Amino acid sequence: MVLEEILLHAKKLNYLGKPPVQDHILNAKGFIQTIQELETNLEQVKLVDLGSGGGVPALILIDYFKNWEFILIERKEKRAEFLSWAVKKLNTGKRIEIICDEVENVARSSKYEATVDFVTARSFAPPPTTAECACRFLKKNRYLVVSEPPNTTNRWLNTALNETGLVPLKTTKQENGTFQTLELLEKPGNRLPRRPGVPRKRPLW
Numbered sequence: 308m309v310l311e312e313i314l315l316h317a318k319k320l321n322y323l324g325k326p327p328v329q330d331h332i333l334n335a336k337g338f339i340q341t342i343q344e345l346e347t348n349l350e351q352v353k354l355v356d357l358g359s360g361g362g363v364p365a366l367i368l369i370d371y372f373k374n375w376e377f378i379l380i381e382r383k384e385k386r387a388e389f390l391s392w393a394v395k396k397l398n399t400g401k402r403i404e405i406i407c408d409e410v411e412n413v414a415r416s417s418k419y420e421a422t423v424d425f426v427t428a429r430s431f432a433p434p435p436t437t438a439e440c441a442c443r444f445l446k447k448n449r450y451l452v453v454s455e456p457p458n459t460t461n462r463w464l465n466t467a468l469n470e471t472g473l474v475p476l477k478t479t480k481q482e483n484g485t486f487q488t489l490e491l492l493e494k495p496g497n498r499l500p501r502r503p504g505v506p507r508k509r510p511l512w
């Protein structure tokens with residue numbers, strides 16, 4: 308299976324963590340299940356994946372949602388090159404864009420502002436940074452879906468989240484992980500996201 312071969316290559320390059328490739332695929336399937344439980348109209352969807360690295364969950368989602376448009380953002384050049392190689396191998400045509408840049412820069416481009424239905428993040432950053440980086444991409448009433456580390460309590464409840472316009476919607480325990488979904492209810496504050504590195508250095512909470 309092409310997808311598995313690609314992820315094995317990612318693992319060889321040390322772009323994926325210790326667990327076997329099958330575990331990464333299963334975790335990505337948890338994203339698919341979470342997304343499917345949210346949305347009834349899954350036509351004409353655009354999804355941004357933050358910090359795509361070795362391609363989880365992005366490549367698995369690309370392979371599953373065959374008509375969706377995807378934007379994969381990764382600041383490290385070698386990883387972005389790997390992702391370009393991978394989508395070519397998956398034969399996805401023109402529906403995938405890979406951007407090698409800081410997410411904070413891409414999020415401030417008017418080309419992407421409020422154009423996206425889903426933002427996904429796995430092992431990208433702690434909640435305040437992830438929320439700050441994700442919020443400006445989303446259309447109103449659309450979703451940020453984040454894979455949560457094991458045994459966490461609610462990491463998203465803080466009044467500082469209000470500035471992003473995001474509100475925690477639900478925590479979904481799937482067979483292969485826990486996923487937090489947030490919905491964009493208000494336009495994010497004008498200053499968000501701040502310039503690259505600041506969301507991580509000076510988190511909103």
Ligand SMILES: C[S@@+](CC[C@H](N)C(=O)[O-])C[C@H]1O[C@@H](n2cnc3c(N)ncnc32)[C@H](O)[C@@H]1O
Pocket residue numbers: 322323324357358359360361362363364380381382383386408409410411428429430431504
């Ligand atoms: C720990 S890896 C996780 C990769 C993948 N999502 C996974 O779960 O296997 C985090 C990735 O996010 C990228 N990254 C972190 N902060 C970023 C930022 N502000 N802009 C773009 N990429 C970023 C890193 O270069 C790295 O490849």
